[in-house]
Amino acid sequence: MSTPDNNPADTPSKTPSKTPSNTPGNAPDAARTAVGTATGDTPWATGEEIIRFQDVTKRYGRQVVLDDLCFSVYAGKHVTLIGPSGSGKTTILRLLMTLIKADEGSIRVEGDYLTHEERNGKLVPAGERHIREVRKKIGMVFQQFNLFPNMTVMRNLTEAPVRVLGLSRDEAEQRARELLEMVDLTEMSAKYPSQLSGGQQQRVAIARALAMRPRILLLDEVTSALDPELVAGVLDLLRDIAHHTDITMLTVTHEMNFARDISDCVMMFDHGKILEAATPEKLFNDPEHTRTREFLNAVL
Amino acid sequence: MSTPDNNPADTPSKTPSKTPSNTPGNAPDAARTAVGTATGDTPWATGEEIIRFQDVTKRYGRQVVLDDLCFSVYAGKHVTLIGPSGSGKTTILRLLMTLIKADEGSIRVEGDYLTHEERNGKLVPAGERHIREVRKKIGMVFQQFNLFPNMTVMRNLTEAPVRVLGLSRDEAEQRARELLEMVDLTEMSAKYPSQLSGGQQQRVAIARALAMRPRILLLDEVTSALDPELVAGVLDLLRDIAHHTDITMLTVTHEMNFARDISDCVMMFDHGKILEAATPEKLFNDPEHTRTREFLNAVL
Amino acid sequence: MTWGLWNNWMLPGIWITIQVTLYSAAIALAVSFTIGTARTSRLWIVRFLSGIYFELFRGASALVLMFWLFFALPIAAGWQLVPMWAGVLALGLTYGAYGSEIVRGALAAVPTAQREAGIALNFTKLQRLVRIELPQAWPEMIPPFNNLAIELLKGTALVSVISVADITFSANLIRFTTTESAPIYSIILVMYFVLAFLITRGMRVLERHAKAGVGKAPERSGGLWSKLSLRRGRSEAAGAITAGGAR
């Protein structure tokens, strides 16, 4: 695994600013960096740059899963990743969530390096403390819900706020109740996950992620483990969140209608590369690449 | 478990003849017995009656899996069983192979009762000896191949002929080599099953069943555990066997084209009953029952 | 057997056996969790040292260790343990080594997804272990721990050879006084069996509670035989985590 120290290409030429420095003015430039093939309008590339992948490469053994990837996501925007199976979509989310580490390149969240920190002007591998500080900004919802089966719904929602954010149990429960109301599961708070349907579990999982008040929410095919009749409920909830909060969303989904509804930008992946990125109107109606067209024909 | 003794309806009115007594003359009659709904031509009901199910009922707990079933199969004919999942097709083959026992009714193979024998004119539960004698006439190929993993291909093919038929090892190997040539696996004889692909394993399993020179071959969805690209090879082999030997075949399959190719008769099952039996031309093109039509629409 | 023998020796013997079982089980449990979790540590040195403990005490014979603690340690170290504690320590340390394998196995069986969910919620490693992984692994540990507890109960008979007056010791004494061997040994074999049976019953209750605690339905009980059968699980052939505390 290479660190920025032994990989000069990766070391940023200018010291990254701790406070977000991107202004609307340099957004198009960032967008170009982000997606080489982005053409025409880039309305999603405005505001504060909140996630930045720079030359990120990830390998498993000899297989290159992400290939020298660059892109940025801007605060409050909703970006959807689509692409065939194995193209590396999940890998991106897992890198961001620090569940895995990149082999090359750097990832920044609000200007902070994810796995490195500056000390005396030098970039060194980050300590647990720094990583947890950055990670606080990110929440994730998994395909398989991954609720804690040993805790009631209420405990699932309050455990992390209490233990990690240091909220009092009362505060945490208050917050949890609000969230349960939002996901329409008020009466389930004393149940265990195994007593809920898949759709209910996924709604709890979304609430659990939101309970940490993340600035960024990662959603990895959150409906694909659900029975068809339960999908709509979860998608409606996510639509709600997308339209009524200013949370930045990075979504992997196969639900194209949903992607069209909520996205500011849709990125098409193939073989660990971004094939094209565009507004949903553009990408779904008039894709640049034949590969994208094929893919959309297959899934729509 | 009921025996003929405590179930009068089941005791045959005439003593079954040891030697096959059915002549072409009484075949249509037998066919009527066999399938109540058989209409029009019954070209498969000619020749020697080799299998006869009479009033066979099989239950698992309170579930009736086969419901008072009657049918016959004639020597050298190829009969295919189709029907929805759970309709009892596998159960018929397993009854014939004496892997399970019927609750009521009798099954005869070449006139011999499968699980009973006559002694001094009385029908008594059959001894191991009798059962093995009747079973010699039947071979079976399973969905999951069930090759013996602890033996080479050659041993798989020779073990039973040597131990059961009393062939010398040389004879048995000679026979095995011929069969391996037939299934096109000559060079595999020293390999272990785990070193073969699924399709190859299934071809060995077919050869293993044929090595016992059975008069009847039972085939239970022999291709459904195979990867799609391997199915054709196995079906071709079975077509070959169907067309070039005089072996009686009782096949369960979802491959309708295959069924059409090889069958003299196709029987449609539903809920443990034969819905209709007819030549493949008739059944596939002009089924009597709407249920059959629905089923065919679903699978074709 | 007279009332005097029974009252002065056998009843206290039963109590001693129960005490030795409980104390050594407590030590074994502590060792199991310490070593078991240490063996999943990220730090190689922790893994290495706990691995050494595991191999050492899994290879050691409880009886030999007990002798060593009783006879050799006082001379080697200049201070000695009360005999019962030599026995308790020897049993606790050796059976703890087997127990650590149970803990490690059960922790490894917790889905990685749970660990990842914990990371996504920003729990520390220790919080994940204590709040997520151990509570989920716990119900899975109970059946093998049941088997281990029975092995431990059987092991307590060894303390009799360092003159701790447990059931077996009392039986030897009574055999000696009455010069009758058959009745007393038959009786105490049944006693041990009854104690083992009680342990199993207790563990079943514990398991039901633990399973309910993770929202799982209690395992339906089998027929009469499974009620009488004291062993749980079928790990024998797998060879990984095993009942055989004697391993």
Add this chain to the structure above:
Amino acid sequence: TRVGSADDTEGGNLLERLRDQGTVRVGIAGEVPYGYINDEGELTGEAPEIAKVIFERLGVESVVPVPTEFGSLIPGLRAQQFDVVSAGMYINPDRCRQVIFSDPDYVMLDAFIVEAGNPLGLSSYEDIVASGARLASGTAYAEIDYAVAAGVPRDDILILPDQVAGMQAVAQGRVDAFAGTAITVREVVARNAEVESTEPFQPYVDGEPAIGAGGFAFRPTETNLRDAFNAELHRLKESGELLEIVRPFGFTEDEMTDLTAEELCRP
């Protein structure tokens, strides 16, 4: 739990502590008639009965038995499991290096448990060598060394846990003879008609008679207690009370002695 190690007071203050507690723990090996638990579950035997009298006179009312295996008596004493070994333990130089002894309260010859009628005519260790008979003895019994000294190969001696096992082994024909002290043997054969005791005989080691004289053992630091104990023991001997105490256990005038521990400890 640690057991406090012996204190540094010159000669030890154990006696005072025992007086305070009112109890003394005596180690016994479960050997009839020296020290054992009787049918009623109570402590008795030649040595415990003497100990009861002496400790009473020393101001310690209650004597609590700690049964242990013979081989563990000395380690157990040193490990403070009990305060006195009251098992009729023989005094010999090896043991004197580990513990200190009171003066002996009896002397004892050896005897064998043999099949009824003594078919092999065994009456000494030399007879065992000559006849090739199979010999057994108890764990850590002094008789083992006597037999070895007489020429019995050590590996041929079956070591059994105690004389009851020895009696059974002889009765079942597993061994031809079980060697023990005359009184042990006398006592145990009384319970089984299939076996009998030989006449007591004097064992020899290197031509010297090996004197089996048993006493009470104390931790080496506790000389004060030992001396106090000795004083009372001598008084019992002089008054003849000693014989009266031990007579119920099969002891006679023959077993009384004036030997001292010092003589017996001399290598």
Add this chain to the structure above:
Amino acid sequence: MNWDWEVVEEFLPRFWDGVLVTCQALLGGTLIAFTLGLVWALAQRSNLVWVRWPVNAVTEFIRNTPLLVQLFFLFYVVPEWGPSMSPLATGVIGLGIHYSTYTAEVYRAGIDGVPRGQWEAATALNLSTAVTWRSVILPQAIRRVVPALGNYVVAMLKDSPMIAIIGALDMLGEARFFSAETFQYVEPITLVGIAFIVIAYPASLLIRALERRLATY
């Protein structure tokens, strides 16, 4: 701590005698445990209730009561009405019987682990029950069984010093005897303890290797 090599030297000849006895006990115990365990396992699969039930009850009882007490029982009680045996023979039989109830479980799990399809294929090929067991079931079961059996051999090794308590002079017995005579406890018992670890550790490594080797066909 004072370690005296002279004591070690003095003890060594007896130690080797003890090693020999330990090996004999282990070998004998293993043979009995392996064969008797198979008998139990087959009996437990019997169709006859009056075979299955008592065998289940007896094995369950033996497995859940202490080996040490069983050894006492064999040593003191059995000779009252049966044959009388030397301590070593008693130890071998005791170890063997005790562990046979464990190996029975191993065999049972191994046999149950053979897929049902194998039985069915054997029936379809008309193989007799005897041939089915010999050629099909047991060869497959043995692969699952061998490593687990190996584990129990190691377990038996570690339980073997119990025979010292009934007077068989294995490694521990010799050490005990030596110590009782010489009052030297540290060296002999430490030596014996190390010996057990030194034998058991490579043995368990071997078993783990075997397990990996046999895991696949």
